[in-house]
Amino acid sequence: MNIFEKIMTPSRVLVLGYALVILVGTILLTLPQATRDGMGLPLMNAAFTSTSAVCITGLVVVDTVTTFSLFGQWVILLLIQVGGLGFMTFATMFSIILGKRITLKDRLLLKEALNQVSVEGIVRLVKYVILISLAIEAIGAILLTWRWSYDMSWSKALYYGIFHSVSAFNNAGFELFGHSLSAYVGDPITNVTVMLLITLGGLGFIVLVNLYDIREKKLTLHSRLVLKVSGFLILIGAGIIFILEMSNPLTLGELPTDTKVWAAFFQSVTRTAGFNTIDISSLRDTTLLTMMVLMFIGASPGSAGGGIKTTTFITIMASVLNTFRSYPHVVLEGRTIPKDVIQKAWAITASGVFMIFIMTSILTVTENIDVFLLLFEVISALGAVGLSLGITSDLSSAGKVVIMVCMFMGRVGLLTLAFFLSQKAQKSSANLKYPEERILIG
Numbered sequence: 535m536n537i538f539e540k541i542m543t544p545s546r547v548l549v550l551g552y553a554l555v556i557l558v559g560t561i562l563l564t565l566p567q568a569t570r571d572g573m574g575l576p577l578m579n580a581a582f583t584s585t586s587a588v589c590i591t592g593l594v595v596v597d598t599v600t601t602f603s604l605f606g607q608w609v610i611l612l613l614i615q616v617g618g619l620g621f622m623t624f625a626t627m628f629s630i631i632l633g634k635r636i637t638l639k640d641r642l643l644l645k646e647a648l649n650q651v652s653v654e655g656i657v658r659l660v661k662y663v664i665l666i667s668l669a670i671e672a673i674g675a676i677l678l679t680w681r682w683s684y685d686m687s688w689s690k691a692l693y694y695g696i697f698h699s700v701s702a703f704n705n706a707g708f709e710l711f712g713h714s715l716s717a718y719v720g721d722p723i724t725n726v727t728v729m730l731l732i733t734l735g736g737l738g739f740i741v742l743v744n745l746y747d748i749r750e751k752k753l754t755l756h757s758r759l760v761l762k763v764s765g766f767l768i769l770i771g772a773g774i775i776f777i778l779e780m781s782n783p784l785t786l787g788e789l790p791t792d793t794k795v796w797a798a799f800f801q802s803v804t805r806t807a808g809f810n811t812i813d814i815s816s817l818r819d820t821t822l823l824t825m826m827v828l829m830f831i832g833a834s835p836g837s838a839g840g841g842i843k844t845t846t847f848i849t850i851m852a853s854v855l856n857t858f859r860s861y862p863h864v865v866l867e868g869r870t871i872p873k874d875v876i877q878k879a880w881a882i883t884a885s886g887v888f889m890i891f892i893m894t895s896i897l898t899v900t901e902n903i904d905v906f907l908l909l910f911e912v913i914s915a916l917g918a919v920g921l922s923l924g925i926t927s928d929l930s931s932a933g934k935v936v937i938m939v940c941m942f943m944g945r946v947g948l949l950t951l952a953f954f955l956s957q958k959a960q961k962s963s964a965n966l967k968y969p970e971e972r973i974l975i976g
Contacts (some may be wrong), residue, residue, distance in 0.1 A: 542828055548566045549946050559613045561582030568606035587613035587858040589945035590838055592707020592808030592920025593937065595927045599710040603618040610708060611697055616877045617945065618704025618838040619667060636884060666746060670832040674699035674731045676736050681723040702731035703921045704838040707808020707920030718792035719811035725800050732807040736833035737764060755869050756845065761832045767828060769800030774824050784816035806831050806839035808920020826910060829917040830886065840918025840944040849879040890915060893940050915940035
């Protein structure tokens with residue numbers, strides 16, 4: 535093994551790979567053909583848009599439908615698809631199509647990209663991921679096209695259906711209406727279709743494959759936890775939003791009761807995706823705080839969504855409860871969770887909180903904007919959500935860079951970045967144990 539192979543660990547390949555895709559997207563969006571005015575997008579805005587698309591966040595500094603030409607919009611859609619499925623998944627797909635052999639190094643990269651514990655069956659998993667994802671996006675596109683064909687021409691409805699289906703399944707939040715989906719706040723077909731796309735995309739590819747193979751084997755512990763925690767978060771989020779906003783005339787107050795229910799559920803589901811059917815900036819502060827918590831938790835491991843992940847959240851909660859009860863082990867669904875998994879969950883959560891504090895602090899220096907608005911923006915970016923209180927386009931160049939960094943960290947993962955920056959510990963020092971001595975805690 536040469537020095538280059540030692541340096542280029544799987545984590546570093548993934549980080550640099552996403553950075554390269556963002557760079558290519560940036561260059562394409564600066565081309566004259568990418569914008570309606572034929573001028574191309576300025577470099578900073580192009581970089582921001584490319585980062586947002588690849589990191590499936592959805593924060594925008596320019597309006598997608600009025601700024602970008604058809605070419606520019608297709609570039610964004612391709613970046614969303616590559617970012618959502620992962621560039622290694624795409625590379626493997628092309629290798630399979632071309633009949634190339636998938637090497638052990640490729641399999642190790644795929645293991646890292648798909649958050650797996652081994653390389654066994656990894657190529658088969660990739661095939662399932664591609665087929666299931668494209669099938670779900672196709673069904674979503676058909677349903678949205680059918681519904682929107684009543685409001686626009688068939689050709690436009692088809693294009694809008696494809697774009698929003700891909701954007702929703704990949705939890706990206708990019709839209710072409712200019713006001714997200716507020717025109718369909720009470721429309722059952724649009725609401726159900728988009729919510730299902732977001733939910734399925736946020737469950738994680740491993741869970742989707744497990745559900746697909748349910749006739750051959752039962753659900754794994756991971757899948758059961760993801761489904762239960764995701765369902766709980768959707769219900770509790772919808773309930774809180776409904777109760778807090780039902781009398782707010784700027785959000786749910788003026789809507790019929792059934793539409794209020796649709797809007798509350800939609801906003802709870804889209805905690806990972808960035809779409810909205812009501813004015814986010816008009817939500818009450820308590821509702822926004824609830825949204826911040828939901829965005830911070832985010833979607834599930836191996837999915838298109840961001841956040842610390844649902845399984846991390848339930849592991850942390852179980853660990854805290856066990857500490858209070860003085861239980862020696864963390865047990866979920868009749869299974870003991872390994873200590874290294876618990877340590878990883880705490881590391882991810884602590885890193886997330888720390889980065890939110892650091893990035894928000896930097897923005898308070900670079901921007902003359904209320905800290906509450908900045909905090910919401912940072913959590914949205916770090917959680918790869920895309921919801922905003924309307925300040926994204928007002929950020930300075932330095933502020934945009936900070937948000938771009940947050941989006942990038944949210945997509946590749948804080949631990950992956952940490953592994954990217956770190957060197958592997960020497961075995962001799964890693965196995966060395968020093969004498970124990972207690973310190974006071976709390």
